[in-house]
Amino acid sequence: METTKQMKALDERFYMPAFSREIAIVKGEGSKVWDADGKEYIDCVAGIAVCSTGHCHPDVVKAICDQARQLIHCSNLYYVPHQGDLAKKIVEVTGLHKAFFSNSGAEATDGALKLARVRTGKKKFVAFTHGFHGRTIGSLAVTHKPGIREPFEPLGLPVTFVDYGDLEGVKKAVDSDTAGIIVEPIQGEAGVIIPPDSFFKGIREICDKTGALMIVDEVQTGMGRTGKWMAIQHTKVSPDIITMAKGIASGFPMGALAAREGLEFKKSEHGSTFAGGPLACAAGVATLNVIEKILPEVAVKGERFRKGLAKFNPRVRGLMIGISVGDRCPEIQKKCAEQGVLVNCAADGNLRLVPPLVITDAEIDRVVKVLNGALG
DSSP states (O other), X not given: OOOHHHHHHHHHHHSOOOOOOOOOEEEEEBTEEEETTOOEEEESSHHHHTOTTOBTOHHHHHHHHHHHTTOSOOOTTSOOTTHHHHHHHXXXXXXXXXXXEESSHHHHHHHXXXXXXXXXXXXXXXXXXXXXXXXXXXHHHTOOOXXXXXXXXXXXXXXXXXXXXXXXXXXXXXXXXXXXXXXXXXXXXXXXXXXXXXXXXXXXXXHHHXXXXXXXXXXXXXXXXXXXXXXXXXXXXXXXXXXXXXXXXTTSOOEEEEEOTTOOOOTTSSOOSSTTOHHHHHHHHHHHHHHHHHHHHHHHHHHHHHHHTGGGOOEEETTEEEEEOGGGHHHHHHHHHHTTEEOEEOSTTEEEEOOXXXXXXXXXXXXXXXXXXXXX
């Protein structure tokens, strides 16, 4: 097996330097990972909220291996094994009408924007400050962060950005040519920012009055992350379109969108060679079956984190946790890693924890102890 030094040397020579990284992860099991030098960590990054069932959950591994022995790819020119089963499950957990698959969250966003345009006949979108929806040209257009968006402008979509939580700003931004309002129920990349439920009820009312579609980005918050299948379900608001990815297939690259009745792609309006392939759908079905069993435990585990970190005023919804630490964030992240706990810095000096949903009480207590030491 390669050492960290060897992996780093190859990376520096042959891979474009788009990422900042130091640790080389080579093995994972449950909520733990090991680096190339054998050091063990409790993983509260989980591939950025991706490894929902933990690393290498046996049910997911079996589903992928069993399917790989039968058929790896056939394209969407044919009916795909497990695709209908997973679409049915997505419809059931979202409460919407039909699903469509993609290879990532960014692609799911692009699909949602296309669907909103083609079904409404309108062109404009409203998005929010500090929101993050992906890095493709389409998803980047509705992503606020100037540092990653502006170098690639013009992006081709007319988008108005409004302060997150500002309903009056939304009312002013929406006009007769607004196709959709895209919003995260919790802003994850911004540092786990949770607005009041009234914000989403207000957006729903604005959409109902104007004919714009309410698009909810559940790429990071969905799949049980917050204690419900979708974070928007905490608000009792039903959107027109939901996008998903990250935790949907336990690390196998996959995304999805679901839409209410009356909103669907017609033949040739959208497509993908790889999306919703046999391996991805097998992993997705297995993942959702595991999450269904452990979903009632997520809120309880979140409260254990909240109590253990209470002195630092954490923002907690299920197993999505943010703590404002300011300029100390990189230092705290490094201290935690030295003590065998992986956390990461989101935007604006916010520490973020999104551990696997299978994290144990003992592991939570260990993480809390390390964090209290690093923060204190």
